[in-house]
Amino acid sequence: MSEGAANVAAYVAAQREQAPALPAFGTPSLDASRAQALESLSQLGLPSQRDEDWKYTSTRAITRAAFTPAVAGAPCPREFVSQTTIDGLDAWRLVFADGFWQPELSLLDDLPNGVQISGLGQSLGSEPQRIAALLGSALGQTPHGFIAMNSAFIGDGALIEIAPGTRVDKPIELLFISGCSGEGFLSLPRNLVVMGAGSQAAVIERHVSLADERLLSNSVSELILADNASLNYQSVQQVAPRGFHVGGMFARLGRSARLQATTVTMSGALVRNDALVNLDDEGGFASLDGLYLAFGRSHVDNHTHITHNAPHCVSREHYKGVLGDRGHAVFHGRIVVQPGAQKTDSVQNNQNLLLSADAEIDTKPQLEIYADDVKCAHGATVGQLDETAVFYLMSRGIDRQAARRMLTQAFAADVLNRIELPALRSYLEAQAAQRLSPEQIRESES
Amino acid sequence: MLKISKLTVTVDGKTILNGLDLEVGPGEVHAIMGPNGSGKSTLANVIAGREGYQVTGGSVSFLGQDLLSLAPEKRAREGVFLAFQYPVEIPGVANVYLLKEAVNATRQHRGEEKLDAMDFLKLVREKLKLLQMKEEFLYRSVNEGFSGGEKKRNEIFQMAMLEPRLAVLDETDSGLDIDALKIVADGVNAQRSADRSVILVTHYQRLLDYIVPDRVHVLAGGRIVRSGDKHLALELEAQGYGWVESDPSTVSAA
Ligand SMILES: Nc1ncnc2c1ncn2[C@@H]1O[C@H](COP(=O)(O)OP(=O)(O)OP(=O)(O)O)[C@@H](O)[C@H]1O
Ligand SMILES: [Mg+2]
Secondary structure (H helix, E strand, O other): OOHHHHOOHHHHHHHHHHHHHOOOOOOHHHHHHHHHHHHHHHHHOOOOOOOHHHOOOOOHHHHHOOOEEOOOOOOOOHHHHHHHOOOOOOOEEEEEEOOEEOHHHOEOOOOOOOEEEEEHHHHHHHOHHHHHHHOOOOOOOOOOHHHHHHHHOOOOOEEEEEOOOOEOOOOEEEEEEEOOOOOOEEEOOEEEEEEOOOOEEEEEEEEEEOOOOOOEEEEEEEEEEOOOOEEEEEEEEEOOOOOEEEEEEEEEEOOOOEEEEEEEEEEOOEEEEEEEEEEOOOOOEEEEEEEEEEOOOOEEEEEEEEEEOOOOOEEEEEEEEEEOOOOEEEEEEEEEEOOOOOOOEEEEEEEEEEOOOOOEEEEEEEEEEOOOOOEEEEEEEEEOOOHHHHHHHHOOOOOHHHHHHHHHHHHHHHHHHOOOOHHHHHHHHHHHHHHOOOOOOOOOOO | OEEEEEEEEEEOOEEEEEEEEEEEOOOOEEEEEOOOOOOHHHHHHHHHOOOOOEEEEEEEEEOOEEHHHOOHHHHHHHOEEEEOOOOOOEEEEEHHHHHHHHHHHHHHHOOOOOOOHHHHHHHHHHHHHHOOOOHHHHHOEEOOOOOHHHHHHHHHHHHHHHOOOEEEEEOOOOOOOHHHHHHHHHHHHHHOEOOEEEEEEOOOHHHHHHOOOOEEEEEEOOEEEEEEOHHHHHHHHHHOHHHHHHOOOOOOOO
16 A cells, blocks of 8 residues: 555545445445545545655645544534625525435525536436436546545435526526534545536636635535536635645537536645546637636645647636735646647736745746647746836825735736626635735735 | 936946936926937826836925825825826726726825815816816716827826816827817916926927926936026927037937
8 A cells, every 4th residue: 555545544444434324325326436546546545745646735634644634414504604705796605514315404495497406416316327427427546535535425415406498597606615523524526517518607616615714625626618608606715724735627628518617725724626627629719718826835736737638629727826925826727728729829828926025936838749730838927026017006195005915916916807697706806805914915024 | 396416327237327416397298308218107107106216316306395205096195296208007997997996095194184076077078078088087987098199189188187286297299189189288387386396307399388388398318418498499399419418418328
């Protein structure tokens, strides 16, 4: 047993114990895929900095602590849900307590024809074969132990199915609340979004913490877009300063499908976002935007991996980071253009603003191009606030802190400006403004 | 209003201003001319409080207080305004947002209430009209993608909004076409008043046809080497700076 595997023994044992109680236990295909994932977990262990894809992110704080996989039944205070909602957002909403669906806190009235939204556990109970066959189909190879762990525990999460040709006119919000079972628990939600041909929807996936405690959420979302489907997917991490979050978004796009994803990380001790997109057929379009704020001792790692498997697809990546204090962020943008994916058009851009001398960014583009007629551009910048601009604002009567805040917000603004849902956009702007309060953007004494 | 005595300023150890004296009374308009690199922008920046300039001697008093001891934003709130030779582009910060923050910071400093949205908009519209600017400018990022002339006009628009006591206009005429020059000059003239002084830094007599100065100074070798009335500008236009620098009556600037 490798050292990596040793750090998962407790999780493997917990899975063995919990498995019989997981939804649709006894469904052969699902039992087999859970067992296979458990096997991968044992073999892979949790990643360490020896893994190329985790080179700049230490998981020691996670592996050192023993987290207990949460079980269904922990209550989530209703007041917390109402405090946490986004003003003015008219959405269907699913609320999850430590990964488990809370129907009584959810808003799913008057779902139109062609729109199925439910807890994954419930659907697994009623249609085990059909749902089990969908699970894992956007995943491909298991990239690391956290994903294997999530797959081994598949039990609850959100299931969204949009029928072909259906245009959903309200966004669907998935609110994941960690900490309902208390400190030291691990939640493992699994989400599945299936977009029928020509369908259209907007989904918001938010991860919040009930309290500032040592908590781990390990979440996986699979997005399957059939031909001409269009999905707007916004994921937001508002993790407590002591909380850990590892999230994966795995998308597969059919012919001329469109995915517009935005990942906004506001806070958390350690947040790792994996975004893997497969452009499987001609004319696909994937845009991945990101904004990450890393203050205090926060560590935020965005790992994107876009694969052009077919010709004439477009991918756009635009990630921005604001780092202060001893914040550390990682951006790793991998783009693979497979043989035959001619006329690929890909642009990747990562810009970082460092507000303190102790903040640190590791940014790494990785282009692997196996086709010859392609357009791939990438760029990364790391900079400080423009002192000339700071002085310009000060010369208009604005004090230094306020000037720095204005410029920092302006830097972050273009990512948020591109979010199409106005209520979400203003909410995130306000959240970001709060995070960029004077003490956050203070200058380090160096 | 402004009294500068024996001001000496160095940048990276190099002396740029060397014992400069200048006094500007309330309501007066002074023009400062001088060869490239003579220190005109340095003087303007030192008045506004920009970092990177070491004042190694002399004093600057503004309305009786020691200006050099004030932070730049305090100077602005006290009524010092600098129209930049090269206005800065600030992507993502809307003009209107900058103006609102700036106007309210100054009002708060004076112990006045912040302007409410209605009053602010009223003020903005009035000043836009003065500079013949379209309202859409308000919602564009500060100076981003503005033409050279638009940037300069925007500076004077900001001046109109902030109603300073002392405005230093650093080559605001450069890059303006004849029509824009007239609009900007009219904008400045409309703001002339008994308690507002203006320092115009310029290379061209043309501006002074529109904004007629009370005094004209020539800055060379780190100090004012010649002062006169508006006719001095005409002489300079005709004869160039060589004439001043070689004129025996000129104070030597060693
Ligand atoms: N930040 C700086 N670093 C180095 N040198 C500087 C700096 N600022 C000004 N200088 C130097 O100081 C001198 C005066 O510059 P300044 O910009 O004040 O001249 P100016 O009179 O405004 O010229 P112009 O008419 O070309 O605008 C120049 O030699 C310039 O190179
Ligand atoms: Mg100059």
